[in-house]
Amino acid sequence: xxxxxDIWRQRGPRDPGRFVRxxxxxVSEHMSFLEMLDVLNVGLVERGDDPVAFDSDCxxxxxxxxxxxxxxxxxxxxxxxxxxxxxMRHFADGxxxxxxxxxxxxxxxxxxxVVDRSAFDRIIxxxxxxxxxxxxxxxxxxxxxxxxxxxxAMEAAACIGCGACVAACPNASAALFTGAKxxxxxxxxxGQPERARRAVTMAVQAREEGFGHCTxxxxxxxxxxASIQLEVIARMNRDFVKATLTGRDEAAPVAVFPRRGPxxxxx
Amino acid sequence: MATEARPEQPPARASRLGLLWESAIxxxxxxxxxxxxxxxxxxxxMLGNLQIFMGPGQLDRYARLxxxxxxxxxxxxxxxxxxxxIHVVAGVQLDxxxxxxxxxxxQELRSTHSSTASRTMIWSGLLILAFVVxxxxxxxxxxxxxxxxxxxVYHNVLVTFGRGVGVLAYVVAMVALGFHLWHGVWSLxxxxxxxxxxxxxxxxxxxxxxxxxxxxxxxxIPMAVLIGILRP
Ligand code: HEM
Ligand code: FES
Numbered sequence: 001x002x003x004x005x006d007i008w009r010q011r012g013p014r015d016p017g018r019f020v021r022x023x024x025x026x027v028s029e030h031m032s033f034l035e036m037l038d039v040l041n042v043g044l045v046e047r048g049d050d051p052v053a054f055d056s057d058c059x060x061x062x063x064x065x066x067x068x069x070x071x072x073x074x075x076x077x078x079x080x081x082x083x084x085x086x087x088m089r090h091f092a093d094g095x096x097x098x099x100x101x102x103x104x105x106x107x108x109x110x111x112x113x114v115v116d117r118s119a120f121d122r123i124i125x126x127x128x129x130x131x132x133x134x135x136x137x138x139x140x141x142x143x144x145x146x147x148x149x150x151x152x153a154m155e156a157a158a159c160i161g162c163g164a165c166v167a168a169c170p171n172a173s174a175a176l177f178t179g180a181k182x183x184x185x186x187x188x189x190x191g192q193p194e195r196a197r198r199a200v201t202m203a204v205q206a207r208e209e210g211f212g213h214c215t216x217x218x219x220x221x222x223x224x225x226a227s228i229q230l231e232v233i234a235r236m237n238r239d240f241v242k243a244t245l246t247g248r249d250e251a252a253p254v255a256v257f258p259r260r261g262p263x264x265x266x267x
Numbered sequence: 268m269a270t271e272a273r274p275e276q277p278p279a280r281a282s283r284l285g286l287l288w289e290s291a292i293x294x295x296x297x298x299x300x301x302x303x304x305x306x307x308x309x310x311x312x313m314l315g316n317l318q319i320f321m322g323p324g325q326l327d328r329y330a331r332l333x334x335x336x337x338x339x340x341x342x343x344x345x346x347x348x349x350x351x352x353i354h355v356v357a358g359v360q361l362d363x364x365x366x367x368x369x370x371x372x373x374q375e376l377r378s379t380h381s382s383t384a385s386r387t388m389i390w391s392g393l394l395i396l397a398f399v400v401x402x403x404x405x406x407x408x409x410x411x412x413x414x415x416x417x418x419x420v421y422h423n424v425l426v427t428f429g430r431g432v433g434v435l436a437y438v439v440a441m442v443a444l445g446f447h448l449w450h451g452v453w454s455l456x457x458x459x460x461x462x463x464x465x466x467x468x469x470x471x472x473x474x475x476x477x478x479x480x481x482x483x484x485x486x487x488i489p490m491a492v493l494i495g496i497l498r499p
Pocket of ligand 2: 055056057058059060061064066082083084085
């Protein structure tokens, strides 16, 4: 099959960027979407052109590296799957596909379809951890976890941090991501000591990174490849409001990592 | 315990509500709380208004009852005005910051799941705000009403709805209110952390139902005047 691509090309963070049209004439329907881009890039390299930059690692939907919009759909037309899991059989011969990077102030474009998602790492570092008892390993079954809590925590832990939720949100909010991380730790007994603090520090960090707020629109959960549920946001909101109204801290919460300067470095 | 590096002054302690106001999640919680207040007000306002179908005497008596105690009246008015101010300022601030969160627009972003109501909350909200100003000038202060008579509510309402623009303004505003509540009444449970996958479908049905009831309930009055069921 023949596929026409309108791909966002941007040489670097400062380049304004533009769409460039390419044609891939001999696509097999068994190729994954990223393999199709590999074929395109081989052709570009042979011609001496700059290959299209896109992120990928595992190519089986578990690492969260890949992701861009295909005709306005984060991760393409098959919802609840990443773009690396999407095969060309979902498209028709002669289709024109527009590939656009995630767009958010907190996700600056590095090159072409690659964006900098280190804001997510800083949100995790701000509170996505639990304290543990060092020393000899405890008895594995000493802490009892209700089955539903274990299930809900596992579901939330399925988040691969790809950023599609931010990309799909009209407010560029990271609420689904942050809510998933807060839920996955806050639902388990091991996560209780930091539960209140975690909700505050992670949410404050998300704000500091420049993500928008949540309007409960629900586009995030609709495109999430890990099927994270909207209720993780409610759980985050509950923990946050409770911690703010009853917390013992004297000082107002501040971001763990202050916002990066206008030059994009430092901080 | 204290070391020499410790500053003398303890860090400034913002009030708890102030802390809520400073964060995005807290601001949404305050929007939800004020949204509940405004929603309850609007609901009982509709029930009060529907007494117009029981005749001019009943409606004007009800109006006198509301004005029986100026202290109570102004307390309630001040309370509602504060709730509205908090709601509006928070809504505008959050909307502006959301615009900043995506400085480069998409060429194309497909909405796969969401309702139009959820994506247009700021516009339905601003329409309601404009309407509230007009409404107060029309039926409370009276300067926007061509035949205003103090205390004669039935008469004033019929003057307003005797004109096409009056009917249009009220019906359009009530449709905007319906849109706002269609999404807002379930979203507020999400903002307060009270929703879950078990109760969310029920909350969404409830929100849709109250939105329809309020829009039809309020709009029934201008419609009734238009088709001549209510006469001067
Ligand atoms: C009778 C008047 C009103 C009622 C009953 C009402 C009710 C609500 C409710 C229940 C919500 C949901 C809150 C949440 O998601 O937590 C909401 C959201 C919102 N309201 Fe209102 N509202 C009213 C007037 C207004 C006005 C005058 C504005 C003017 C700007 C406004 C702007 C907004 C906005 C922008 C949101 C969405 C906030 C977000 O981004 O999530 N509302 N409203
Ligand atoms: S490359 Fe790992 S999830 Fe797509």
